[in-house]
Amino acid sequence: MTSSLQSHPADALPDPWPQCMARLAAELPQEEVHTWLKPLQSKPQSRGLVLFAPNAFVLDEVRARYLPRIRELLNHFAGSPEVQLEIGTLPSSRPASPSASMHRPTPMPAAEPFVGNMDTHYSFDNFVEGRSNQMARAAAWQAAQKPGDRLHNPLLLYGGTGLGKTHLMFAAGNEMRRLNPGARVLYMRSNEFYNEFFRALQDRTADQFKRRFQNIDALLLDDIQFFAGKDRTQEEFFHTFNTLFDGKQQIILTCDRYPREVEGLEPRLKSRLAWGLSVAIDPPDFETRAQIVLAKARERGVQLPEDVAFLLAKRMHSNVRDLEGALNTLAARANFTGKQITAEFAQDTLRDLLRAQQASVSIPNIQKTVADYYGLPLRELLSKRRTRSLARPRQVAMALAKELTEHSLPEIGDAFGGRDHTTVLHACKQVRNLIATDAKLHEDWDKLLRKLTE
Numbered sequence: 001m002t003s004s005l006q007s008h009p010a011d012a013l014p015d016p017w018p019q020c021m022a023r024l025a026a027e028l029p030q031e032e033v034h035t036w037l038k039p040l041q042s043k044p045q046s047r048g049l050v051l052f053a054p055n056a057f058v059l060d061e062v063r064a065r066y067l068p069r070i071r072e073l074l075n076h077f078a079g080s081p082e083v084q085l086e087i088g089t090l091p092s093s094r095p096a097s098p099s100a101s102m103h104r105p106t107p108m109p110a111a112e113p114f115v116g117n118m119d120t121h122y123s124f125d126n127f128v129e130g131r132s133n134q135m136a137r138a139a140a141w142q143a144a145q146k147p148g149d150r151l152h153n154p155l156l157l158y159g160g161t162g163l164g165k166t167h168l169m170f171a172a173g174n175e176m177r178r179l180n181p182g183a184r185v186l187y188m189r190s191n192e193f194y195n196e197f198f199r200a201l202q203d204r205t206a207d208q209f210k211r212r213f214q215n216i217d218a219l220l221l222d223d224i225q226f227f228a229g230k231d232r233t234q235e236e237f238f239h240t241f242n243t244l245f246d247g248k249q250q251i252i253l254t255c256d257r258y259p260r261e262v263e264g265l266e267p268r269l270k271s272r273l274a275w276g277l278s279v280a281i282d283p284p285d286f287e288t289r290a291q292i293v294l295a296k297a298r299e300r301g302v303q304l305p306e307d308v309a310f311l312l313a314k315r316m317h318s319n320v321r322d323l324e325g326a327l328n329t330l331a332a333r334a335n336f337t338g339k340q341i342t343a344e345f346a347q348d349t350l351r352d353l354l355r356a357q358q359a360s361v362s363i364p365n366i367q368k369t370v371a372d373y374y375g376l377p378l379r380e381l382l383s384k385r386r387t388r389s390l391a392r393p394r395q396v397a398m399a400l401a402k403e404l405t406e407h408s409l410p411e412i413g414d415a416f417g418g419r420d421h422t423t424v425l426h427a428c429k430q431v432r433n434l435i436a437t438d439a440k441l442h443e444d445w446d447k448l449l450r451k452l453t454e
C-alpha cells in the first residue's frame with residue numbers, strides 16, 4: 001500500500017493509538033480485541049497513523065470490521081481520521097535480515113529417528129465446544145488441516161489455567177497425524193525445553209538438542225510464559241522458532257495470558273508470536289460446564305444424573321480441571337462404597353470443596369466487585385434510585401448473585417435493598433438477553449465472572 005500520510009520521526013509524535021485501543025476494548029468483546037486489535041502496532045504520523053498488522057489475515061479482518069470505527073476514534077483523539085494499514089512490524093523491531101536472525105547451526109549431522117510423544121487421548125471429538133472456546137477450537141482445527149499455513153502459523157492459544165489449551169493443542173497434533181500418519185509432531189512443555197537446553201549446554205550436546213527440531217513437521221510448545229526472564233532460553237527458542245517458521249513447519253504455542261502482557265518476554269519474541277493467529281480461551285459458561293462434566297462422565301463410564309452435573313456446573317466455575325477433579329472424586333467414592341451418585345451423595349462427598357467454592361463468592365463480595373467495576377459507590381448500587389446508570393449494574397449484580405450463589409430470589413432481593421423476588425427474576429432474564437445481544441455487556445459479564453471466580 002502506498003502511503004498518503006506524511007512520514008515524520010515517530011518518537012516525536014504523540015501516539016493516539018493507546019487511547020483508541022482503550023475505547024475499542026471497552027466497546028468490543030475481549031476475544032475480538034485480543035485476536036484482531038492487540039496484535040496491531042502503531043506508528044504515529046504527522047496526520048493520523050500507520051497500523052502494522054502481523055499478517056494478511058489480521059489486516060483483512062481489521063479493514064473489513066473495524067476500520068470505520070478506528071477512523072472515527074482517531075478523528076476524535078487526534079483530529080485526523082487518516083489511517084493506513086500495512087503488513088509487518090514496526091521498523092525497529094524488524095530483524096536485520098531473515099538469514100542474519102536464523103543462526104542455523106551449520107553444518108549439522110543428520111537428524112536422529114523421530115520419537116513421537118503425542119497424548120492421543122485428546123481429540124476434537126472429546127472437546128466440548130461453547131461460546132468461550134469456539135474460536136480457539138476453530139483455529140486449532142484449521143491449523144491441523146493446513147499445517148504451516150501462514151494464516152495460523154504460529155497459532156497461539158492463551159487463557160487461564162485448566163481451560164483446555166493443552167487439550168486443543170494435542171487435538172490439533174493428533175488430527176495432523178490422522179490426516180498424515182507420517183507427520184512428525186513434537187510436544188514439549190516450556191520447562192522441558194528449558195531443562196533440556198541447559199543440560200545440553202552443560203554436556204556440550206547443544207547440536208544434538210537443536211537436531212531434535214530438525215525435520216519435524218510441527219512443534220507444540222506448552223506454557224511459554226515459563227520463558228519469562230530466562231534470556232538464554234528465549235534466545236535459543238527464538239532461533240528454533242525462526243528455523244521452523246522459515247521451513248513452514250507448524251508451531252502451536254500456549255500461554256496463560258496474552259504474550260504482550262507477559263513481563264520478561266523479549267519484545268522480538270513477542271512480536272514473532274503475533275505473526276500468526278492468537279486466540280483466547282475464556283472460562284466456560286454454565287451450560288458448557290454442564291456439558292463438559294456430562295461428557296467426561298460418559299467417557300469414563302460413570303453414571304452421572306443430570307441434576308448432579310448441573311449442581312457441579314453451578315457451584316464450580318473456576319476451571320474445567322477442578323470440575324473434572326470433582327467428578328473423579330465422586331466416581332472413586334461411588335466405586336468404593338458401591339453407592340449410586342445422587343445429588344445428596346455429591347453434596348456429602350464434596351462438602352468441603354463445594355463450601356470452599358461457595359465461600360469465595362458471597363452476595364456482599366459480588367456487590368462490592370460490581371460497584372468497583374462500574375465505579376459506583378456501593379450504597380448507590382443498593383439504593384432505590386432507578387437511573388439507568390445504576391439500574392443496569394444493579395441488574396448485573398443480581399444476575400451474578402443468582403448465577404454464583406445458592407441464595408433464593410427473595411434472599412437476593414432482600415440483599416439488594418429489600419427488592420421483590422420478581423425484580424430479581426426480571427433482572428436475570430434481562431441480563432441473559434443482553435449478554436446475547438450487547439457486546440459491551442457481554443464483556444462486562446465475562447470480566448466480572450472472572451474477577452469473582454479466579
Ligand SMILES: Nc1ncnc2c1ncn2[C@@H]1O[C@H](COP(=O)(O)OP(=O)(O)OP(=O)(O)O)[C@@H](O)[C@H]1O
Nearest residue numbers: 126127128160161162163164165166167292320321
Ligand atoms: N471444552 C472442553 N471439553 C472437554 N474437556 C475440556 C474442555 N476444556 C478443558 N477440558 C479438560 O480440562 C482439563 C484441563 O485442560 P488443559 O490441561 O487443556 O488446560 P490448560 O488450559 O492447558 O491449563 P494449564 O494452563 O494449567 O496448562 C483437561 O482434562 C481437558 O480435557
